[in-house]
Amino acid sequence: xxxxxxxxxxxxxxxxxxxxxxxxxxxxxxxxxxxxxxxxxxxxxxxxxxxxxxxxxxxxxxxxxxxxxxxxxxxxxxxxxxxxxxxxxxxxxxxxxxxxxxxxxxxxxxxxxxxxxxxxxxxxxxxxxxxxxxxxxxxxxxxxxxxxxxxxxxxxxxxxxxxxxxxxxxxxxxxxxxxxxxxxxxxxxxxxxxxxxxxxxxxxxxxxxxxxxxxxxxxxxxxxxxxxxxxxxxxxxxxxxxxxxxxxxxxxxxxxxxxxxxxxxxxxxxxxxxxxxxxxxxxxxxxxxxxxxxxxxxxxxxxxxxxxxxxxxxxxxxxxxxxxxxxxxxxxxxxxxxxxxxxxxxxxxxxxxxxxxxxxxxxxxxxxxxxxxxxxxxxxxxxxxxxxxxxxxxxxxxxxxxxxxxxxxxxxxxxxxxxxxxxxxxxxxxxxxxxxxxxxxxxxxxxxxxxxxxxxxxxxxxxxxxxxxxxxxxxxxxxxxxxxxxxxxx
Amino acid sequence: xxxxxxxxxxxxxxxxxxxxxxxxxxxxxxxxxxxxxxxxxxxxxxxxxxxxxxxxxxxxxxxxxxxxxxxxxxxxxxxxxxxxxxxxxxxxxxxxxxxxxxxxxxxxxxxxxxxxxxxxxxxxxxxxxxxxxxxxxxxxxxxxxxxxxxxxxxxxxxxxxxxxxxxxxxxxxxxxxxxxxxxxxxxxxxxxxx
Numbered sequence: 001x002x003x004x005x006x007x008x009x010x011x012x013x014x015x016x017x018x019x020x021x022x023x024x025x026x027x028x029x030x031x032x033x034x035x036x037x038x039x040x041x042x043x044x045x046x047x048x049x050x051x052x053x054x055x056x057x058x059x060x061x062x063x064x065x066x067x068x069x070x071x072x073x074x075x076x077x078x079x080x081x082x083x084x085x086x087x088x089x090x091x092x093x094x095x096x097x098x099x100x101x102x103x104x105x106x107x108x109x110x111x112x113x114x115x116x117x118x119x120x121x122x123x124x125x126x127x128x129x130x131x132x133x134x135x136x137x138x139x140x141x142x143x144x145x146x147x148x149x150x151x152x153x154x155x156x157x158x159x160x161x162x163x164x165x166x167x168x169x170x171x172x173x174x175x176x177x178x179x180x181x182x183x184x185x186x187x188x189x190x191x192x193x194x195x196x197x198x199x200x201x202x203x204x205x206x207x208x209x210x211x212x213x214x215x216x217x218x219x220x221x222x223x224x225x226x227x228x229x230x231x232x233x234x235x236x237x238x239x240x241x242x243x244x245x246x247x248x249x250x251x252x253x254x255x256x257x258x259x260x261x262x263x264x265x266x267x268x269x270x271x272x273x274x275x276x277x278x279x280x281x282x283x284x285x286x287x288x289x290x291x292x293x294x295x296x297x298x299x300x301x302x303x304x305x306x307x308x309x310x311x312x313x314x315x316x317x318x319x320x321x322x323x324x325x326x327x328x329x330x331x332x333x334x335x336x337x338x339x340x341x342x343x344x345x346x347x348x349x350x351x352x353x354x355x356x357x358x359x360x361x362x363x364x365x366x367x368x369x370x371x372x373x374x375x376x377x378x379x380x381x382x383x384x385x386x387x388x389x390x391x392x393x394x395x396x397x398x399x400x401x402x403x404x405x406x407x408x409x410x411x412x413x414x415x416x417x418x419x420x421x422x423x424x425x426x427x428x429x430x431x432x433x434x435x436x437x438x439x440x441x442x443x444x445x446x447x448x449x450x451x452x453x454x455x456x457x458x459x460x461x462x463x464x465x466x467x468x469x470x471x472x473x474x475x476x477x478x479x480x481x482x483x484x485x486x487x488x489x490x
Numbered sequence: 491x492x493x494x495x496x497x498x499x500x501x502x503x504x505x506x507x508x509x510x511x512x513x514x515x516x517x518x519x520x521x522x523x524x525x526x527x528x529x530x531x532x533x534x535x536x537x538x539x540x541x542x543x544x545x546x547x548x549x550x551x552x553x554x555x556x557x558x559x560x561x562x563x564x565x566x567x568x569x570x571x572x573x574x575x576x577x578x579x580x581x582x583x584x585x586x587x588x589x590x591x592x593x594x595x596x597x598x599x600x601x602x603x604x605x606x607x608x609x610x611x612x613x614x615x616x617x618x619x620x621x622x623x624x625x626x627x628x629x630x631x632x633x634x635x636x637x638x639x640x641x642x643x644x645x646x647x648x649x650x651x652x653x654x655x656x657x658x659x660x661x662x663x664x665x666x667x668x669x670x671x672x673x674x675x676x677x678x679x680x681x682x683x684x
Contacts, residue, residue, distance in 0.1 A: 006646065007609065007644075008646065008650070048596065048648050050650035051650070079638075235596050235598065235648040236597070238647070238648055238650055239646055240645065240646045241602065241604050241606045241628075241647055242604060242625060284604070309504055309507055310507045310511075313508060313511070313668065313670070313674060313675060314671055315627055334503070335504055337629075357538075359536070359537060360536060360537050361601060361631070362629040363536070363629070405601055405629075434600065435600075436601070436603050436604070459603070
């Protein structure tokens, strides 16, 4: 087993066989959450956890494992991968745990006091099964169930654990533990980049903390109180999905409409060349919309899709004039990964149902063209030229029901204005459907992208002009979003 | 020769393109003899478990796959069909790698579409040179609940699930390496050079 990146590890602390949390490691400030740590562990597993951090607090105080039965019962009754700590100060106590279903043991105090034990454990069980826990209080290392403080500074200590062959450490700021006011980011920075796998504990209290921690390239994040108090859920915490940045190309008669300003391009209208360039520039996906979309152009489009598919190694969506399941099949066979359906979905909802059944919903994108009306937003078709009697939010919901895999939402009010996305519209839609939503129309500056991702919680952002004309470089946008704590594939 | 199994269930073109971009010759086929003689076999998946499995049974591909001795790579649904059972259409799988395929019953959006991190659980030749925590492109609604010993890498999406599995000569990836930029190319190149 190798140490992992970015794993979420829920924590169970045990006193007297019960599941508790302490505040700042103070044994006088105990809050009991459950009589049964096993049922808590099962609940975590049920919610989607794969790992579990178990601390025998009685053991930590006493200097030997006290709640062994409870710990082994958790190992036996769940498929969780356990890391266990608290009072493991002899070879035998570590051995008992490691030979009875516990994946890793956490050594704290004894690492400081008994280097030979540490080396022996690593030699016997391997570097991946031994974790050293470093509890820090005001910059010093605390030991014995956090009751004492050692004089040793962090740097000296780190060097000595590394020398013993340790690969993974858990760093806990005791002052932050159980306080629910965020981790000590300054301290975490001190630890990262020293060649060890760092797992962080203490103070993680919100989704934002987790987003910030994720940027530190940690091996893992331990969450305790926040899970018990419900300020964070395992499912929310366990989400590394990046938001997507998608350049869009409008095509007519097989050529990109509107020239672009890329000096790199010999022919600004050549979709294959432009697609390859975007792919190399770090686009997460490409969208090609054939705005001429006449029957005679269909063969041109398929031929073009084939050429593009040969060139790029990121997903791409093709749309424009898709009317039948056969149209979709042809585009998919030509190499499109997804097909976007517009007007045809409005006229014939069965098409969406059938397409989703036949090809899987992950490749069916529905284009929603909306325009603000007195009450809500009206749905438009035929490239925004024809009003329907449908309401755009309701239509979005219906499309989800019919089996759409994603929605591509255009705002006719914002399209081409560079005034920012229609956040109100997009938020209404992301609140209504549970499928991914791609925001389109209105991107003008970096902040516009951040706003729509942050406020409307869309899954992807799409733009044409700002990318084509080089106003915004994709990598620049990704760096900006990353700086602002949006998870992107950077 | 590299064989890409075509079982008439969606687009195998992008896998073929990716293999060719890496400089390997390949053939898209459903022919048992060709598949069994190929040095490497890639099994892309798209569409649904039920209809794909029916198609494979009808053509005898199910038995062919089980008897493959050379390196085999299942992609997305192609990985899921290696399992014992899939909740999707209550489909009995090929039982090549133990475990079942379950619906992503998460509080997040499903399908899980986009780029997500792949974290390594162990050293594996398939992941050689792929940086731990690299992003790959996913598009799926079901996940493989594999046995710990067969997990090579995991991904967080509500659940922490197996995104790369390996047993004997059989490899499986939940994401689409053919659509995953340079990381995906590295992985495919590793497989093709096994």
